[in-house]
Amino acid sequence: MKNVLCFFLVLFFIFLPLGSQTYSDTDIISVEKNQDIVQKLKKMELDLLLEWSNRLYFLCGLNDLYQLQKEGIPYVMETENFYPYRQSDIIMQAGINGAYHSYLEIEADLMALEAAYPQLAKVFAIGSSLEGRNIYALKISDNVDLDEAEAEVFFVGCHHAREWISVEIPYLLAKYLVENYESDPAIKSLVNRSEIWVVPLLNPDGLEYSIHFYRYWRKNRRDNGGGSYGIDLNRNYSYNWGFDNEGSSSNPFSNTYRGSAAFSEPETQAVRDFFQQRSIQALITYHSHGQVILYPWGYTSNPAPKDELLEEIAAEMSERMEAVKGNIYQYGQAGESLYLTNGDTTDWAFGTYGIPSYTFELPPIDALQGGFFNAELEISSIFEDNLPAALYLIEWSILNF
Numbered sequence: 027m028k029n030v031l032c033f034f035l036v037l038f039f040i041f042l043p044l045g046s047q048t049y050s051d052t053d054i055i056s057v058e059k060n061q062d063i064v065q066k067l068k069k070m071e072l073d074l075l076l077e078w079s080n081r082l083y084f085l086c087g088l089n090d091l092y093q094l095q096k097e098g099i100p101y102v103m104e105t106e107n108f109y110p111y112r113q114s115d116i117i118m119q120a121g122i123n124g125a126y127h128s129y130l131e132i133e134a135d136l137m138a139l140e141a142a143y144p145q146l147a148k149v150f151a152i153g154s155s156l157e158g159r160n161i162y163a164l165k166i167s168d169n170v171d172l173d174e175a176e177a178e179v180f181f182v183g184c185h186h187a188r189e190w191i192s193v194e195i196p197y198l199l200a201k202y203l204v205e206n207y208e209s210d211p212a213i214k215s216l217v218n219r220s221e222i223w224v225v226p227l228l229n230p231d232g233l234e235y236s237i238h239f240y241r242y243w244r245k246n247r248r249d250n251g252g253g254s255y256g257i258d259l260n261r262n263y264s265y266n267w268g269f270d271n272e273g274s275s276s277n278p279f280s281n282t283y284r285g286s287a288a289f290s291e292p293e294t295q296a297v298r299d300f301f302q303q304r305s306i307q308a309l310i311t312y313h314s315h316g317q318v319i320l321y322p323w324g325y326t327s328n329p330a331p332k333d334e335l336l337e338e339i340a341a342e343m344s345e346r347m348e349a350v351k352g353n354i355y356q357y358g359q360a361g362e363s364l365y366l367t368n369g370d371t372t373d374w375a376f377g378t379y380g381i382p383s384y385t386f387e388l389p390p391i392d393a394l395q396g397g398f399f400n401a402e403l404e405i406s407s408i409f410e411d412n413l414p415a416a417l418y419l420i421e422w423s424i425l426n427f
């Protein structure tokens with residue numbers, strides 16, 4: 027497995043007394059991706075933002091730059107190249123989310139889908155965040171008010187605050203299903219035979235912080251004390267949580283801090299409790315960036331039981347995505363990628379329930395503008411690529427119900 031992203035390491039943030047953030051020590055650098063450098067980097071816990079054209083891009087503070095120099099790793103300062111996210115613009119950018127949803131906007135749009143399609147869509151709050159925002163699930167099914175004996179599939183977005191595109195894809199999936207129900211017999215058939223659960227925004231506090239204060243924010247907003255904030259929600263699930271202390275961090279300042287205990291956070295508890303009440307048969311959790319499909323295990327490079335099935339479904343999803351307009355989503359076991367991860371959603375869902383569970387790393391980049399983040403105009407195009415994969419997983423769940 028190559029090209030795997032979203033394995034973010036430590037960033038030493040400095041906080042002002044009220045928890046606001048200083049920006050003076052955040053630079054973007056890139057290094058060549060080769061075996062020698064990757065080996066050295068593994069010891070360093072840098073905050074990986076993006077992998078592109080055989081280079082790794084990191085968010086660095088002064089201490090990180092010092093470490094890179096000490097290790098003799100050549101790097102290129104890229105901060106100024108990433109218009110409009112140059113350091114000097116980060117504060118100016120705050121509060122601008124454009125076509126991407128904020129918490130209140132996704133809330134309103136989910137309610138609007140329910141209002142427009144009351145037979146097909148129903149909004150549930152499956153928990154609330156640390157700061158008291160609702161975590162919404164939209165259920166989509168025929169006879170949506172009834173709990174029918176049908177296959178259940180789960181789509182979730184935005185464990186990581188700065189991955190805004192990961193809110194949009196599951197939301198657009200929900201919208202597509204209800205809007206095309208009457209006109210498209212294939213959609214109607216899928217919706218009639220399943221119960222589809224869409225949670226577009228698992229980390230609302232983090233998203234709001236990313237919009238209003240700091241675009242690169244990743245974790246939730248837990249006050250860890252000592253000036254450190256945030257738990258990495260995708261390291262906080264219980265299956266082999268903190269395994270071997272590699273693949274998540276025990277350091278509260280780290281961007282992959284796993285928390286003081288598995289399921290310490292209300293956001294992950296919401297998913298855990300929801301699964302206890304339902305009978306979910308498959309899931310996709312959306313992240314960015316990387317344009318890859320990953321499946322368990324992440325905590326080890328050893329293959330999971332049912333590895334062949336996991337791969338077979340991933341291959342089918344990838345093939346159907348490529349058929350849309352030729353964009354290739356590579357696929358593979360998460361633990362065979364650049365870094366191990368533990369305590370993530372898919373290891374937990376697969377380890378606990380044995381269900382096919384996939385991390386989709388959505389495409390990386392607005393190449394035209396050179397930014398880290400997808401242009402607003404690309405949202406619908408990325409969704410077009412992702413739609414057949416989601417539909418296939420629903421279909422698979424129905425056939426294996």
Ligand SMILES: [Zn+2]
Nearest residue numbers: 032186313314
């Ligand atoms: Zn992520």
